[in-house]
Amino acid sequence: MPRDISSEHYKKRHREISRKHRMKNYLKIFARAAAKTLPWKPCEVCKDKKSEAHHDDYKKPYTVRWLCKKHHEEVDTELERKRRNDRGK
Numbered sequence: 411m412p413r414d415i416s417s418e419h420y421k422k423r424h425r426e427i428s429r430k431h432r433m434k435n436y437l438k439i440f441a442r443a444a445a446k447t448l449p450w451k452p453c454e455v456c457k458d459k460k461s462e463a464h465h466d467d468y469k470k471p472y473t474v475r476w477l478c479k480k481h482h483e484e485v486d487t488e489l490e491r492k493r494r495n496d497r498g499k
């Protein structure tokens with residue numbers, strides 16, 4: 411019964427993908443909660459007091475950089491660009 415086999419295969423793959431997705435979300439939520447327990451600092455670039463915690467790596471929830479909205483966006487854009495470059499190698 412090839413049809414059953416392929417649907418089993420699909421379900422298995424789907425489970426693996428959603429597990430990875432959940433893990434990623436979990437890390438993100440945990441990292442944000444961890445950042446809230448850290449001493450707050452102003453933006454490391456412009457010293458703006460309206461800063462937010464930035465994670466270079468959600469697997470290191472206590473390693474944060476404090477950045478205002480503007481510089482946070484800049485860092486995120488830069489990281490995204492680097493990630494794309496790394497994939498291209």
Ligand SMILES: [Zn+2]
Pocket residue numbers: 453454455456457458477478479480481
């Ligand atoms: Zn700033």
